[in-house]
Amino acid sequence: xxxxxxxxxxxxxxVTGCPHGTVLQCWEWGExxxxxxxxxxxxxxxxxxxxxxxxxILKRRLPLxxxxxxxxxxxxxxDFANEAAWNDLxxxxxxxxxxxxxxxxxxxxxxxxxxxxxxxxxxQDGFQPARGNQNFGGIQPxxxxxxxxxxxxxxxxxxxxxxxxxxxxxxxxxxxxxRDGQREDVDDFYRILETTAQRDGFAIRDISxxxxxxxxxxxxxxxxxxxxxxxxxxxxxTIAFTVGHQAWYVYGASSNHHRNLMPNYLLQWRMMQWAKxxxxxxxxxRGVACEVEGEAQGELTGLNRFKRGFTxxxxxxxGEWDLVFRPGLYxxxxxxxxxVKRIRMSASDLLDQSG
Numbered sequence: 001x002x003x004x005x006x007x008x009x010x011x012x013x014x015v016t017g018c019p020h021g022t023v024l025q026c027w028e029w030g031e032x033x034x035x036x037x038x039x040x041x042x043x044x045x046x047x048x049x050x051x052x053x054x055x056x057i058l059k060r061r062l063p064l065x066x067x068x069x070x071x072x073x074x075x076x077x078x079d080f081a082n083e084a085a086w087n088d089l090x091x092x093x094x095x096x097x098x099x100x101x102x103x104x105x106x107x108x109x110x111x112x113x114x115x116x117x118x119x120x121x122x123x124q125d126g127f128q129p130a131r132g133n134q135n136f137g138g139i140q141p142x143x144x145x146x147x148x149x150x151x152x153x154x155x156x157x158x159x160x161x162x163x164x165x166x167x168x169x170x171x172x173x174x175x176x177x178x179r180d181g182q183r184e185d186v187d188d189f190y191r192i193l194e195t196t197a198q199r200d201g202f203a204i205r206d207i208s209x210x211x212x213x214x215x216x217x218x219x220x221x222x223x224x225x226x227x228x229x230x231x232x233x234x235x236x237x238t239i240a241f242t243v244g245h246q247a248w249y250v251y252g253a254s255s256n257h258h259r260n261l262m263p264n265y266l267l268q269w270r271m272m273q274w275a276k277x278x279x280x281x282x283x284x285x286r287g288v289a290c291e292v293e294g295e296a297q298g299e300l301t302g303l304n305r306f307k308r309g310f311t312x313x314x315x316x317x318x319g320e321w322d323l324v325f326r327p328g329l330y331x332x333x334x335x336x337x338x339x340v341k342r343i344r345m346s347a348s349d350l351l352d353q354s355g
Contacts, residue, residue: 001092003042003051011042014051015077016244020110023222023241023248024073024140025056032216033058036209041070041096045078045088053078053085055093055107059100065332070097070105074140080111080118090125097325104330105323106130108140113316122321130320131334141287142319145304145312149272150281156272164265164309171228171266176258178270181225181237183214189225189237193253217241223250226270228263236263240271247275248284268310285312 003011008027015021023029030040038058045053055076061068078085097105107127111118149156157165181189190207197204217223222243228236235258239251249271254264272283285307289300291314296304304314324330 001044001046002096003044003054007051010051011044011054014044014054018077018079018244020074021077021243022074022110022246023217023243025054025075025077026222026243027056028216028220028222029073030056030058032212035212036205038071043089043092043096045085045092047085052082053089055089057093057096057105059102062103062329062333065103065329065336067101067103067326067329069333070100070102071139072105072107074110075107076109080115080121086121086125093323094325097323101326103324103326103333105325106139106320107323108142108320109318111318113318115318119318122318125323127321127323130322139320142317143288143290144315144317145285145288145307146315147272147283147285147310147312148281149276149283153273153276156276157269159311161309161311167262167265167309168269171262174230174261176228176230176235176261176263176266178226178228178266181227183211183219185225185227185237186210186214188234189227189239189253192234192237192255193251195255196253199256213239224271224274226267226274228267230258230261230263233257235259235261236267238264238267238271240275242275242278242280245280246282246284247271247278247280249286272310285310288314290316 011027015025027042030038030042034040038060041057041059043055043057044051053076055072057075058071058073059068060071076089078089080086093105096102109118147156157168160168186207190210193204193210213223214225218225218239223239223241226238226240227234234255236252236254238249238253241248241250249268252264252267268285275283287300288303288307289296289298291297291304294314322330
């Protein structure tokens with residue numbers, strides 16, 4: 001069934017209590033994505049009136065080829081051993097997909113690739129592996145690194161590599177200070193995020209999106225902004241999310257000045273301290289490069305080295321899976337989508353050259 005607004009708290013409580021529940025499946029994430037053209041469809045299965053499975057689905061129309069695409073970021077959320085809950089949930093989802101003339105449902109739950117039982121369930125119910133970027137592994141990163149912060153903070157830091165501990169202390173000795181960000185700091189955070197994007201060659205959203213994150217996620221105690229300064233000059237900033245026992249490092253930005261003072265190392269430590277105070281036992285540093293036999297592959301290997309300095313452990317998820325409802329349209333979509341991306345990238349290059 002589609003869950004109504006008056007059950008928001010029950011929905012969030014269920015997501016929070018599930019081992020692989022994340023902010024991306026909380027009610028507020030649907031509200032955030034509604035500001036970017038997606039329609040949230042919060043679907044749940046119930047037993048004796050209580051929620052036993054959830055799947056926050058985001059719907060987006062496909063104007064050129066018709067129909068719509070459904071995407072459940074880090075969903076569904078349930079005990080995969082509960083066969084009845086799975087069947088009820090996806091029975092509802094299939095009906096919704098039919099009513100909305102959906103082409104496909106994409107899912108990428110935060111479930112380890114070692115879960116053969118989950119892979120069996122997906123295949124038996126008609127899911128197929130999606131095509132995706134093999135560096136990161138799809139819409140959400142397939143390869144992540146997580147830090148165990150269940151012990152005392154002194155023990156957590158003692159496990160860091162010596163160079164990482166040195167860089168954290170260097171930042172403190174050289175006068176890097178940190179504080180919690182406020183809503184009025186969003187403009188300054190965005191300014192250094194633009195600098196980071198230009199330096200490292202990635203795209204970012206309009207500033208309004210980060211104000212929406214503040215209003216819909218951070219202000220509702222699901223996240224926090226952290227800022228680092230050198231002599232009152234903002235040099236770095238981060239945003240982290242939290243749900244239940246987990247925290248996630250989601251956005252990071254730094255200026256081109258004072259990078260030698262290692263403010264990013266200090267901010268990572270501050271986020272771990274905050275997560276620990278919140279009762280978290282896992283600090284997720286998010287996306288890294290794929291590793292084969294412990295060796296990082298491709299262009300993102302620097303991320304792996306940086307995060308391993310905090311003794312972060314490599315985790316591979318099961319990846320992105322598609323449940324196809326309209327095969328002909330799906331095949332057309334997989335032909336058209338790469339072409340559209342290529343055209344957009346070419347147009348962006350032309351604009352850069354003409355600027």
